[in-house]
Amino acid sequence: MRRRHLIAVTVVMALAARAAADPQPTSAPDPCEADAGPVTPPLDKPVHLSTPSLVATDGGSDLHLPPGYYLAEPLYKQWDAETKRLQTAETRLTAENKSLRASASSWQPGWYTLAVTLASGAALGWYAHSKL
Numbered sequence: 001m002r003r004r005h006l007i008a009v010t011v012v013m014a015l016a017a018r019a020a021a022d023p024q025p026t027s028a029p030d031p032c033e034a035d036a037g038p039v040t041p042p043l044d045k046p047v048h049l050s051t052p053s054l055v056a057t058d059g060g061s062d063l064h065l066p067p068g069y070y071l072a073e074p075l076y077k078q079w080d081a082e083t084k085r086l087q088t089a090e091t092r093l094t095a096e097n098k099s100l101r102a103s104a105s106s107w108q109p110g111w112y113t114l115a116v117t118l119a120s121g122a123a124l125g126w127y128a129h130s131k132l
Contacts (some may be wrong), residue, residue, distance in 0.1 A: 043072035043075070044072075044075065045075070046069040046070065046071050046075070047069065047070045047071075048068075048069050049065060049066075049067050049068060049069075049070065050067055051067055052064065052065065052066055052067060053065045053067075
């Protein structure tokens, strides 16, 4: 019993030491503060502007952007290529489905064909049963 308590205390101490080693989370500066300075958003994902924004370019131009999502050039190229690939696949699958439906709907067995097939199968089964 004493050994169990020793193991439990060891596990708790190991977990407490691990939690104590975690760095304290820091808060990001508020972009709405006047002294925050220029903000550079991460460009590996879309930037979402929830309010109308004024953007100053390196060339000295001021752009008034409406709310929305904006992409960096490499991310745009990647998403554009994926969109075109998906559109091509959709177009190809739509054409294949249309062709398959057209070929499947061209011939359907009528009731006469089904009745003759069923009767032939029953007669063949009766004949095979009588021979065995």
